[in-house]
Amino acid sequence: MDDVATLLRDASRDGQAVIPSGGGTKLDWGRPPRRADLVLSTARLDRVLEHAWADMTATVEAGCTVARLQHSLAEHGQRLACDPLWPERATIGGILATNDNGTLRARFGGLRDLIIGVTLVLADGTVAKSGGKVVKNVAGYDLPKLATGSFGTLAMITQAVFRLHPLPHETRTLTFAATRLEPLCELALAIQGSQLAFVSLQVRADGAAEPALDVRFEGTRAGLDSQQDELLRLAANLTRVDPPAAVWRIREELWQGTEPAVTGTFSVLPTELQALCAQLDEVGTAPALGWRVVAQGVGVGHFRLEGATSDALVAALQRLRAAAERRGGTLVVLVGPEDLKARLDVWGSPGDALPLFQRVKQQLDPQGTLSPGRFVGGL
């Protein structure tokens, strides 16, 4: 940690730009930084410092991979209740910086709800802690939340403390297919409006194969059986099929395929999910683009668009973003060709809070040392 502080202070003094990096799985998300002189890797900050299993908390260094943390927590039957992308390579610091929430969010909340403490190193070398080691704590500002999703532009995350959850007794996934997406989106809403205690809920579609809906439950055998019965009643007019392999990691496939392509994320209200997917189908049909989507019931989805040219992709993205924004939602391009990212604001409108974002950045990183230009509005 002292090394990080010294490095950052020196870089800041010398006017260099520093890019914090974990497993490097999401370094290409967002805008390319305006400048990058030094990549500061957390690879050697990889220890699980404490697993207070009886208190259900863990303190971990930023460079520890998600899989390694989970493996270590499982020794006492616990877990960080979150299933981000590429857990074997993605690090704790990386998933926090990019706010990469998985499907378990439906039940356990996002990373912002799981992180209870953080150690940050600011660009000037200040080492600051916020939060603590207890789940319930309102002393001081909630900087763990500020760091979560800040894309390495405010501070280097070196340690995090999380609240943990028990590993489930048993898990069960049910998958339903239909010829159209509509009844599946309706089922997704019905499930969310029911008293079923699901932990994950996603719909999948790609314009070619039959769309599907996956729902996952955790609990005791008796509890799972009765929930399954109730779900089957709700889904009486749909076909139950076997879930595909690694169904809850299937969104990782959206980063593979033919190029040029973009992979992005959108967020809309749960009731608007169907309309947004319909829009995706529409922009994907004329001109012919390949499209795939994996969207969670809460309204957050990942999509991939593949096309012949960047022009076609830009046009499609603009229409899609307009559709999301019309519904009060947002659309962000995560990965795409360089020229596309130069022509399209990958983040979309930051709204009226941008000046405040800028003042926060100015206070914590006045020299613009950390990942300059990578985030919303050129932050």
Added chain:
Amino acid sequence: MMDPRILDRFRAIVGSDGLLTEPEQLRTYECDGLTNFRVLPSAVVLPTTTEQVQATVRVCHEAHIPFVARGSGTGLSGGALPIEHGIVISLARMVRILEVDIPNARVVVEPGVLNLSVTEAVAPAYFYAPDPSSQQVCSIGGNVAENSGGAHCLKYGFTTTHVLGLEVVLPDGSLVHLGGTTLDRPGYDLCGVFVGSEGTLGIATKVILRVVRRPALIQTLLAAFNSTNEAGAAVSGIIAAGVLPAAIEMMDNLAIQAAEAAVHANYPDCGGLLLVELDGPAAEVAALMTQVRAMCTSCGAWEIRVAQSEEERAAVWKGRKAAFAAMGRISPNYIVQDGVIPRTALPEVMSEIERLSREAGLRVANVFHAGDGNLHPLVLYDVRIAGQERRAERLAFSILELCVKAGGSITGEHGVGEEKKAFMPVMFAEPDLDTMQRVRCAFDPERLSNPTKVFPRPRLCAEKPGPYQPHPLEAAGIAQLF
């Protein structure tokens, strides 16, 4: 006395009936739920719209008058304590529920709306999960300021878990929207920073809340133990078995006696009482309740009751929710504390509290949110006996020190406010506090919004924080680095 020209400006904004200046009117606002701190404000402004809040704050900004936003005034840390020569902006007249969107489980309210009114607006199928004991009278705006908890946050999370977006009047009078109805809006999570900032970053004028589907079955188990240590062992056992109850509450004998005297809760007379609430699908609750019951029995519970109906549950909770107020039945005065400890430290912290209590010659009643280690020691004293109040304050603070030493926090849900700001350095180092205050400078560089709270010492912000400067050394082709 405030400049009459300034008062005229406030009057022009909110009308005569929206401005209080008479000392007897101001008296109502001189303290919040923590009554041992009192300051008379220069005026109280009662806006009814966001525009009126903005205009009021603009006047404050121009004239450099500090302001304190206030909801229902039920806070327990002096967060809404007025500032001398400052004004109080009461949000008590902004009480509209603006939108109820059941299919998306969203509700949009003005800050003066009461906590329980949100649940009433979405009942019976949904409820608003954060449930501070004051939920019948406390406001959502106050909950946002304090990041209020409650018994059920063990499973459902705190206010911050349920606030998706905010409309905020910044201390210069400008309006910003943080977060929104949809999740993951691009940008810094300043909604998350604002919640729990105790009125120091501005005034929330609109709050987008998430409400929760009511579970199929709720059961509350009440178990009587000989000691809080036995009850604590049961809590650890339940958690270790992988059960996450909706709530786990514990009371010691003194707290039980008070609750009996106040509301006749019909609790067993025991050394440690445990309330465990499970909710979820019926079959799941039934299976887990069997485990919880067995765990309680094996830890020495000699009486176990399970409340099934809504009425039985209400009766069980009544004593717990009334616990603070009930202290009035057994002691003329009391101090409520709000420390947090890692759950496993409970036995040693309890015996240490007992020792401190004996040493001080004062009784301490204990009410805990046992599942998350949030202690509410109630230090009982009599202000008429010379020196007791000071001894009680010292004892209360020693208990907080104890909590920090055990790896915990000085406040779990009541906030730092005026009361505990001097204790912040016990928990945080100077660079930690300084970093938080840098964030504050981004919101409130002139230190007008509840300026004297939370932090022991103010940080001087630059007179005007400069606009963000793009790095001057722009270079092409950077992306190749990746």
